Amino acid sequence: MTSAPSVRLSGPDLPQTLLIDGRAPVPLPRGFHVAAVEPQGNGVRLDSVDGRSMAATPGQLAVFSRLLSAGVDDAHDSKAEAEFLDRPFRPGPDTLIPELLAPIEDPVFGPLTVQPPSAFGSTIEIEDARPLAPAVPATDHGFSFEFGSVSRDRLADLLPPARLMLSNLASIRTRAAEFVWQQGRDEDRAGTTWEAFDSALVLMGVVVYHSGDFGIELHDVTGQCFGDGYWPHRLLRRRHPSRMGGPGMNDGVGRTGLEPVTGGL
Structure with a gap:
């Protein structure tokens, strides 16, 4: 049985990225400041410094998503956070839940x-x-x-x-x-x-x-x-x-x- 790719945090300070084996680094939104990454099922749980948590598979986390750039949109950070928190609810190459x-x-x-x-x-x-x-x-x-x-x-x-x-x-x-x-x-x-x-x-x-x-x-x-x-x-x-x-x-x-x-x- 193949184990899930390793998911690691770049560090405790903002800006943060997730480092996933075999995939490009995943930028994390500033509004979801991650304190810890813990294994959970076939994925990981991300715990934020403000007490929130989200669980997702590597395939759900490592997606490219288009947004207006921060240079032209003063609401970019909040939009990036909303998009990121939506990822556990999307199908991924390792998550085809009916x-x-x-x-x-x-x-x-x-x-x-x-x-x-x-x-x-x-x-x-x-x-x-x-x-x-x-x-x-x-x-x-x-x-x-x-x-x-x-x-x-x-x-x-x-x-x-x-x-x-x-x-x-x-x-x-x-x-x-x-x-x-x-x-x-x-x-x-x-x-x-x-x-x-x-x-x-x-x-x-x-x-x-x-x-x-x-x-x-x-x-x-x-x-x-x-x-x-x-x-x-x-x-x-x-x-x-x-x-x-x-x-x-x-x-x-x-x-x-x-x-x-x-x-x-």
Whole structure:
């Protein structure tokens, strides 16, 4: 019988990481300051200095999860902690508990089953979501719609606002293109009209994060609008601070909430 990988703590001081045999180090959220790591079942129990505990397997702990970076989101630490504390409730390569894999039937997305997170941190991916939003300009292969690393319960929280966002996706794409147009213009492209630029940018993908933020990926069908990796491909939306405690997402793209990421993906 194969024993579970060893899980160790980097040290007592913040910032901390978990060191798991055969896996990349796992950053721990600052809000969950770990005092001890103890074996429990086929995994470990993490005891925090404030008296809280969580138990998970190495496969549940060692996942990649996308969040807005701390540089653009002042609520990053609390979101990172909420995401981390959700990990014991997700399936993993070493944890395929039937309750965690039970599908959710959604009136718009259809049946959805949370899978162990992929290398890119997705637990659900709809490869071609064009039938869900046929009015949105997309690539010849359509556009993907993904949910990041989430548990079944968290997915249930995110589905209603995700449906709302989906219903407004055409205007979100337009407003995102406007943001890129305003932020990325330079004199070399002064002759490009807004109409030509807008028609060149089609939707390639949407990702809903555990936090309720979401990102969209735009594709330039002409190959001329994004020069040498300097124009943003992905735009991220931060929820309004007044709604940070809830499960919802804003249904639009606000300029102050976007984080442009330059270069290819």
